[in-house]
Amino acid sequence: MAEPEARTPRERYRAQVREEIKQHAWEQIASSGASALSLNAIAKQIGVSGPALYRYYASRDDLITELIRDAYRSLADSFRAHAVAGTDLAGLADALRHWALADPQRYLLLYGTPVPGYEAPEDTTRITSEIMDVLLAACAAEPQPGTTSPFDEHLAEHRSWASDPKAPPSALSRALAFWTRLHGALSLELAGHFTGMGFDPAELYRSEVRALTGP
Amino acid sequence: MAEPEARTPRERYRAQVREEIKQHAWEQIASSGASALSLNAIAKQIGVSGPALYRYYASRDDLITELIRDAYRSLADSFRAHAVAGTDLAGLADALRHWALADPQRYLLLYGTPVPGYEAPEDTTRITSEIMDVLLAACAAEPQPGTTSPFDEHLAEHRSWASDPKAPPSALSRALAFWTRLHGALSLELAGHFTGMGFDPAELYRSEVRALTGP
């Protein structure tokens, strides 16, 4: 997937094996979390000796890096797909929740507790800002409030992260609230903190989305 | 701390060593995260052989369990201390943020991505509901909105987690919003997702607190 193309049979084979490795890596992450990812265990599942994987990934960190990149790209794709249909915030919120619930550990790999000692590569920021762009556009398309909050004023002077220079500060603050509030509800749900409390996490999520899409 | 008392010198010594073990455990968690917690490493730091720790904790999971219990108790204490002075939501929010920033990994041990394979003990729920009680009381003390949201109606029928039967549904929903929104802002900040964006996370937090303490 990250390979440029697969012209020759050998290159096609390489890409195929890389994909198979990643697939088993995801299964492992899904069941035991990212910090437990083991190259040897993946090799065993594929039916190949451990060192063989080093033909495809330079190291364990290298593999994790590609998984993170793929995850960000997948979320960006999902966001962009929903943004084409019509840029409404509620739609993005639904897309986010579905994407997260489809593979909780994938979500947590990006937004959960960072893997200790692991340093994210530079180029992921390009994809994350792509995601933020879609979100910001949706926020700018919503009706803006008449008043300006103190945080809006703060953001007016700290908006380097927003690629659209025309987006009003109220759109910036709404984008951040969207991100943090929905992440809060989602991550606590995925971590199992709501189990046993009785209420429906989906209702809580909807409630938060309503608060965000109001004026 | 979890010991009932320390009457005899031997019991006092035991409690002291247990405390020392926990202290080094926290240092290790602070630097490498909870999943990397190693009994052997702690033993080395204390200057004792590995198996010696088994005089004090039955297993690694046993130690983690006590750390989690202590962390919950610490947060509950901090909450209760702020609640005595005067039950305002903004005060609780400040207490939460200070508590989290004082030891980020302690916060993440409770509310971050769960340690894979680790099962939380029963009795922690008693402390967490203690925390929720304080939060709920503060929410009930705030002026309630005149309208009733759909989520309020849902909570009216799913309020088993709220120990106070007199708390209005709007207080329940506000308590949940308090929890999820502030956790969202805090956890993303602690995970480093705001670094490089330029704005002040404290301002974002304040903004969320303002939104929660309004009507």
Next chain:
DNA sequence: TGTACATCAGTGAACGCGCGTTCACTGATGTAC
């Protein structure tokens, strides 16, 4: 088309490391008479 060579996937052994945990034992500390 056939042969000589280069490329490359995969193997097995090895290195060095750390982990949690068990076990038989030593030696110091406390207890009972």
Next chain:
DNA sequence: TGTACATCAGTGAACGCGCGTTCACTGATGTAC
């Protein structure tokens, strides 16, 4: 107060395991003449 005994903290060796990674090598696949 002194002696016999019980309690218990801590040790060192060992078990079995898994990890990431390096290295020399085999054998199959592709390439060039």
